[in-house]
Amino acid sequence: xxxxxxxEDSPSAAIGLLGAVITSVVDGETVSLRLNEVExxxxxxxxxxxxxxxxxARNDPMYGPAGTVYVYRSYGIHWCMNLVTARVxxxxxxxxxxxxxxxxxxxxxxxxxxxxxxxxxxxxLTQALGVTGSDSGSMLGAGRVSITCLxxxxxxxxxxxxxxxxxxxxxxxxxxxxxx
DNA sequence: CACAAGATTGACT
DNA sequence: GTCAATCTTGTGT
Numbered sequence: 001x002x003x004x005x006x007x008e009d010s011p012s013a014a015i016g017l018l019g020a021v022i023t024s025v026v027d028g029e030t031v032s033l034r035l036n037e038v039e040x041x042x043x044x045x046x047x048x049x050x051x052x053x054x055x056x057a058r059n060d061p062m063y064g065p066a067g068t069v070y071v072y073r074s075y076g077i078h079w080c081m082n083l084v085t086a087r088v089x090x091x092x093x094x095x096x097x098x099x100x101x102x103x104x105x106x107x108x109x110x111x112x113x114x115x116x117x118x119x120x121x122x123x124x125l126t127q128a129l130g131v132t133g134s135d136s137g138s139m140l141g142a143g144r145v146s147i148t149c150l151x152x153x154x155x156x157x158x159x160x161x162x163x164x165x166x167x168x169x170x171x172x173x174x175x176x177x178x179x180x
Numbered sequence: 181c182a183c184a185a186g187a188t189t190g191a192c193t
Numbered sequence: 194g195t196c197a198a199t200c201t202t203g204t205g206t
Contacts (some may be wrong), residue, residue, distance in 0.1 A: 057202095164188070
C-alpha cells in the first residue's frame with residue numbers, strides 16, 4: 001500500500017484518507033472501516049492542535065514520521081485516534097472522526113455494546129477498531145493497525161469547521177465524504 | 181503542589 | 194435538550 005500521500009500537509013492527507021479502508025487486528029479479530037469523516041490539525045501554528053504548545057509525552061508521536069499512529073485519551077474516558085502526516089519534527093495529524101464498518105461487524109457490535117452508531121464519532125471509531133493508548137506511537141502496517149485500501153477515485157467531500165474545539169474554530173479543516 | 185479545561189459519549193429529563 | 198463521567202496537560206501559586 002502506497003502511503004506516501006500521508007507525507008503531505010495534513011489537509012491534503014486528510015482528503016486522501018476519505019474513502020480509505022483502515023484495518024485493525026486486535027485479539028484475533030479483524031475489523032475494517034471505510035473512513036468518511038476526518039479533521040486536519042496543523043501543529044505549532046494551530047491553536048486547536050495538541051502540538052500548539054510544547055512537546056510532551058502525550059503528543060510525542062505527532063513529531064514522528066508520516067504514518068505514525070497517535071492516540072490520546074479524551075475527556076478521561078474515550079480514546080481518539082489520529083494518523084500523523086507531514087515530515088519528522090513537523091507535528092501535523094489527521095483525526096479520524098467517522099467511518100462505516102466494512103468487515104468485522106459482529107466484533108464491532110460486541111465492542112460497542114449496541115447494533116448501531118458503530119463508528120460515527122472519533123471515540124466510537126477508535127473503540128470499534130479496538131485501538132487504545134498502547135497503539136500510540138506505532139507505525140501503520142507494523143502494529144495492530146494498517147491501511148488496506150485507498151479511494152479508487154477523487155472522493156467527493158464537503159468542508160466545514162472542526163468539531164468540539166474552542167480555538168481555531170474558523171479554520172475549515174473538517175472533511176466529510178458526500179457519498180457515505 | 182492545586183486546579184481548570186478538554187479534538188466525547190451515552191443516559192436521562 | 195441537559196448533564197455527568199474521568200484523566201492528563203498546562204498554567205498559576
